[in-house]
Amino acid sequence: MTDSRETFSAQAFVAGYPIKHSRSPLIHGYWLKAYGIAGAYETVEIKPENFPAFMAQLRNGESGYRGGNVTIPHKEAAAHLADHVDEIAREIGAANTLWREDGRILATNTDSYGFAANLDQQQPGWDRASTAVVLGAGGASRAIIQAVRDRGIKDIRIVNRTVERAQELADRFGETVSAHGMAALQEVLEGCDLFINTTSLGMKGEPFPAIAWDRFPSHAVVTDIVYVPLRTEMLRQAEQAGLATVDGLGMLLHQAVPGFEKWFGRRPVITPDLRQLIEADL
Ligand code: ATR
Known part of the structure; x- marks a missing residue:
């Protein structure tokens, strides 16, 4: 049986530097309230040089946290300093979710899960795509390629x-994944039925590369990890061409689910109310 004192006093954190713009406290705060859990989820700003000491206090129980999220710039250090890193975080080379178990820190990365779970909810059957084009080759791209490959897209x-940078990433995955420069974008789109933007393009009003949407098959799914603004220029264009589009907010919400369950003992549900709450804060 679970110790009720522990269940109801659980505390979790999101650690980053700087940390001002994290929406995670809103998400976890909403669920804590919705399920009547008297826990807490707090924001902690930690300079990179202090992160190893923070991890040591998490491990020995001094900080009182059950676990938490880590964001920029601590994701790689968290994977390095944790006592056990699961396969997905090891492959991505970065962790975003930590929890304490028997005096050890366990780590995972929930970005791949969040990406796939969001598409499962919003565009079931998305993984029947045969050809995926992924724009970008950074940390987010790596997690998403992992998810897409794990669903068997060849x-x-x-x-x-x-x-x-694209080549370096493609080399990690073997034959399934190929690398191309921007100049090849139009020809690479041939046959594409899943298009994913993992770059910040479209966030600050930068022009998005011209894309011949009318050449996509009608069942194609187009998704962006950007969620500010929610309807990016890219999604608007794809939608106008009659394609199915998925915005980036769902991935943010879904990636939070496994952490909440680990720390607070209940698998949370993503409701329209929660989406609205976060949308109002964008
Ligand atoms: P993240 O971890 O969020 O993925 P990142 O590792 O900094 O962030 O990766 C950002 C991605 O966006 C990269 O693919 C980057 O392209 P480069 O590898 O060439 O830097 C891409 N990106 C960012 N700004 C861009 C721009 N103005 N035009 C084209 N690509 C851009």
């Missing part, structure tokens, strides 16, 4: 401004 094409 032709994944990375397109990136810096082609060497």
Whole structure:
């Protein structure tokens, strides 16, 4: 039986530097209230040089936290300093979710899960795609390619401004994944039925590369990890061309689910109310 004192006094954190813009406290705060759990989820700003000491206090129980999220710039250090890193976080090379168990820190990365779970909810059957084009080759791209590959999509094409970075990423995955420069974008789109933007393009009003949406098959799904603004220029164009589109907010919400369950003992549900709450804060 679970110790009720522990269940009801659980505390979790999100650690980053800087940390001002994290929406995680709103998400976890909403669930804590919705389920009547008297826990807490707090924001902690930690400079990189202090992060190892923070991890030591988490491990020995001094900080009182059950676990938490880590964000920029601590994701790689968290994977390095944790006592056990699961396969997905090891492959991504970064952790975003930590929890304490028997005096050890366990780590995972829930970005791949969040990406796939969101599409499962919003576009079931998305993983029947045969050809995925992934724009970008950074940390988010790596997690998403992992998710797409794990669902059995056999032709994944990375397109990136810096082609060497795309190649480096493609090499980690073997034959399934190929690398291309921006100049090849139009030809790479041939046959694409899943298009994913993992770059910040579209966030600050930068022009989005021209895409011939009318050449996509009508069942294609187009998704963006950007969620500010919610309807990016890219999604608007794809929608106008009659394609199915999925915005980036769902991934943010879904990636929070496994952490909440670990720390507070209840698998939370993503309701329209929660979405509205976060949308109002964007
Ligand atoms: P994250 O961890 O969020 O994925 P990142 O590792 O900094 O962030 O990766 C950002 C991605 O967006 C990269 O693919 C980057 O391209 P480069 O590898 O060439 O830097 C891409 N990106 C960012 N700004 C861009 C821009 N103005 N035009 C094209 N690509 C851009």
